[in-house]
Amino acid sequence: MQPLRDLVSSALADPETGWSLGTFGAAAEFRRRPDEPAEPLRDGRLGLATRRGGIALGLRPDLVPVAYETALPGGWSHAVALCLPADSLRGPARRTCTELGPDRAALRPEASGRILFDLGLGLAQVDVCLRSDAPEVLARIRRAGGPVALDEGILADLRAGRLGLVFAGSLGRIEVEALGAPPGPRAYAPEAVLRLGRSHAATAPIPPGLVPVAHIHPAHPLRDALGRPRPFEARHHAGFQALLERWGDPDLLAWKRHRLGLGPRPGRPPDRRSRGAERVAAIQAACGAYPEAAQQGEAPAASVTDS
Template identity: 55%
Template sequence: MCDSSAIADLLRAGLADAGTAWSLGTFGAAAEFRRSDDEDVAPLDGGRLGLVSPRGGIGLRLSEALVPFAYETALGETWSHAVALCLPDAEEIAEARSTVTALGADSEALRGEDRDALMFDLGFGLRTCVVGLRTRHPDAVDVLRAACGTPALDPQDPRLAALPRSALTLVFDGPIGRIEVAGDAGAGGPRAHVVASVLRLGRTHPATAPIPAGLVPHAHMLPPHPCKNASGTAIPFDPARHDAFQALLGRWGDPALFALKQHGLGQGERPDRMPDRWSRSVEKVAQAQAERLRACCPQAEEVAQDQSGTGQVVSGHQALS
């Protein structure tokens, strides 16, 4: 069982970092919460864990069943990273509705002033979250009520697209929390997507993510990446960001895969693990990271070579400590 206080600290640290983004949902349908360094944000009322901004918000629910799982995956010449927030496979939402359904006032809205607005389940029938639309606009309420009882309503449906964007808020709500996305959030802030063709695959996560058997990711914490900014644009390699995620990987990742990656960076013996798709991905990540560390930390490379005799490179902070 995971340490609940350590998990709370992990989540609070992520919320406090403007560079950390969040996603909640499933493979093919997810909402994301992200913010800029200077964006106006406020904590949730009632002592709840989360943040709101003018463009949306995130609220998280701590659970004894919650399992953070940090991982990296090879991505072309670079890599991606995340901390998946997982629950056991048996943990699902109370009711997965397959038709548009009126749910009444949204009493769980992140802002108090939104709790009298009406919520409609858009009918996607997902295991991990409800995809809902909240509004108090009379025309929007009429459209949604008319759709009740019909199959899933795409958020991009022409009937909704004709309404004022400011009148609609997309809500992804599940067992470990919710993300709200204002209809007029604009670029660079909270956003959401629903891709029916991907949902039909019935997967809970991409095949490249090494989520342990028996766990289902319900959300992801996405700390700042050392090679790209929040918009995905490449930036010069940032060793501090790299080290920060390695600490998360060491605490919350797969110990064998982490040891394999450390071996690839010149630290420690190769673990006794049979090669598989995950180990091959980790080896590619180690190679990509070694190249960037070698380019930005040539002195660290010399120290690593002297200490290990392997010619492999480790982080400058780690090699010189």
């Protein structure tokens, strides 16, 4: 468990690292500004709380981190998926809005008396909830029948400070207490995406039998926390490559090294995922991430994309 604790603790300590918890199409995100005050949780849980929200995580022996990179047009993304065995997820989730009582697991003591409602979206990976002590919000939600969509009306109440959002799952929770200037906490659950019924994006190389329930989003070498381009940051690239070596798919790493001219060709036919790993290698080499590959003539044109 110590390697898992080290992974989570180091990510929590980095203000440039973001987090998400939920499923494909329904997730809460926790981010903070570098100068934003953040406090460790008082009850011993791994996590942080800011004025705008927070995150709490609990480690499990069956937790499997999966680090991966995905080629995008003109660039790439990266993340560490925190996965659990599919057969360990709970049974059918609530499909009607349900009052759960005071939120005793709230990250801040002052929120523990507010009333928690599961919105009834019926997701195995996460309960999408709201929390409030505003009489008008409580009355409206108690009148609701069936599931309650995370719509503009709820977001308007969130912006007005009349409620908070809580996404709670098998590994912990992310709370969104206020929306403000990014980077910061946010949440989304568009019905059109949820109807697809996916657990993760098709481009994420999640091993069979595992389901992502949260993600770590380390700082990117070419984009800041707002997604704006910046000059290549070698330290951010090196930091994620270390995670990829420790928690990534060895087969995809072998294909990446082969594309860079730094290793032999793997002994199996290429497939969609191996070609994706090679595209990431090509894009990164074009950015100057691997000067040793460039010296061997392995760096591709900068126009390599995932199209």
